[in-house]
Amino acid sequence: MLENTATSKLAPETELSPQQKKLTQQALTFCAEHLASQQPGVFVIKGAAGTGKSVVLSALMATLQQARTAAQSPFYQTNNYLLVNHPEMLKTYKQIAADQPNLRKKDFMKPTPFINQMAKQATTADIVLVDEAHLLLTKSDRYNRFNQENQLTEICNHSRIVILVFDEHQVLKMKSYWNQTKLMALLAKRSYKIVQLDQQFRVHANSATQHWLTALGTKGQLLPRPADSTFDLRIFADASQMYQQLRHRDHEFGLSRLVATADFPYKLDGQTYYVIAPSFKLPWDKNMDPNITWAERPETLNEVGSIYTIQGFDLNYVAVILGPSVTYDPTAQRLKLLPDNYQDHEAFKRRADLTEPQAWQAKQQIILNSINVLLQRGRYGLYLYATDPQLRAKLLTL
Known part of the structure; x- marks a missing residue:
């Protein structure tokens, strides 16, 4: 089916594939277990362009924000955010939030404002989802008002649980230079789980x-x-x-x-x-x-x-x-x-x-x-x- 918009796939009502549904449940279980044990954790979703990483992340955010109002849910009253460095993607998420009763525009942010806000308030978020994590800065950047050395490190420092999507083949700048070695060095300091999406959804080709x-x-x-x-x-x-x-x-x-x-x-x-x-x-x-x-x-x-x-x-x-x-x-x-x-x-x-x-x-x-x-x-x-x-x-x- 031909698409009418470039962003319709991110709508919360988008039907997930069996692999995506399984991964979403794995992420929710990971979050529930780590909240219960009060152990910080990082859940990494890897996959090439077009494998539906952002689709899963959008579905997760919608589920978490709906569950935060249910008293029997492990995510009741949790304080959750979705972060993305890409300004065009941020527009999309805010557009979606405006049309969904359980989503709030203020819960979708760029990484640096989130980091600075958490530091200023001396508080910690419960679950933070990071889209396009391969765009996170790995050095200080005065232009973006980021004074520390690694945005993912700072996000982890201000979050109980981080869920991120990552593709090292989409790194586009030296100041956000990532490779597998750099990612694993950061994860080694935390409880983590890595899952892979490998089914292509964008390119309808053999x-x-x-x-x-x-x-x-x-x-x-x-x-x-x-x-x-x-x-x-x-x-x-x-x-x-x-x-x-x-x-x-x-x-x-x-x-x-x-x-x-x-x-x-x-x-x-x-x-x-x-x-x-x-x-x-x-x-x-x-x-x-x-x-x-x-x-x-x-x-x-x-x-x-x-x-x-x-x-x-x-x-x-x-x-x-x-x-x-x-x-x-x-x-x-x-x-x-x-x-x-x-x-x-x-x-x-x-x-x-x-x-x-x-x-x-x-x-x-x-x-x-x-x-x-x-x-x-x-x-x-x-x-x-x-x-x-x-x-x-x-x-x-x-």
């Missing part, structure tokens, strides 16, 4: 196509393009032609958007900046509406979205422009990533705890992660164009 997307987005591998009657996967030699095809899809089915890697200049100074390719020029997203997400506004069909406006959302069709930082290594027959060409300089801010080789590797991983995020947005189709001539030629031969 297993060969899903493998093709995963190999490209997580390993940079260029595999032969599979035949798939259920998913419209196309490679384009011309960005303008790709955009016109996307406009047709939007006219037919709605919720079709163009996105690009952060390889084209952009500043938060109120000016208009463009994504440019031969015979193609469109402005970057401006994200001017404080209440409606970028993907759901009709006029954004005339803009180019970024990882920061589209991460976590579903589209019916997505067209992706791979910019100058994404090239091709003919010897290794895989993507070659060039951090010096990446224009999101904020993403690459130096950190003292990483050596130069480690930092260079982290930058390449961030670029690859951004590609992975973009590739996994479309439910029914992906259109792909590369600005690098050698990569474009290789893609067209697959």
Whole structure:
């Protein structure tokens, strides 16, 4: 079924799959047991893009907030929050809260205001859910008014139980640089449980196509393009032609958007900046509406979205422009990533705890992660164009 909104999956009434229902019950049991024993705990939900991590988290929040009014419930009168660093996702959760009697907008926050509020009040939350935990800061950040060293550590310090969703292949900035080792070092100090979601719900494609997307987005591998009657996967030699095809899809089915890697200049100074390719020029997203997400506004069909406006959302069709930082290594027959060409300089801010080789590797991983995020947005189709001539030629031969 084609989606009318990019966020409908997060509504509390969304039907969960058997795997999601089982995981939700595991999380509720974990919370009840740890509240009863007064033992702090962390419940980690892992899974790739599109496996329904946020869907489970939204369902959990709705269940907890309804149960907090039932005297016989283990969650009676608990003080619970859902946190997310992604501003577009926060809009979505607040929209949902406005329409649900058991949800309150004030229970949905960004991590730093939550941390500062708990510290100022010298209080502890009962259960804190963290969406997109791979976006949590792992170093201080004056711009975000976070003065400590790790947001997840601080959230745990101010919570009895933390439930978080995590995918290391969606880390997008050095200041929120996570890997499995860093996560496990933090969990080792607490009682924890890790569960995995592995069923793909967003991309309606056969297993060969899903493998093709995963190999490209997580390993940079260029595999032969599979035949798939259920998913419209196309490679384009011309960005303008790709955009016109996307406009047709939007006219037919709605919720079709163009996105690009952060390889084209952009500043938060109120000016208009463009994504440019031969015979193609469109402005970057401006994200001017404080209440409606970028993907759901009709006029954004005339803009180019970024990882920061589209991460976590579903589209019916997505067209992706791979910019100058994404090239091709003919010897290794895989993507070659060039951090010096990446224009999101904020993403690459130096950190003292990483050596130069480690930092260079982290930058390449961030670029690859951004590609992975973009590739996994479309439910029914992906259109792909590369600005690098050698990569474009290789893609067209697959």
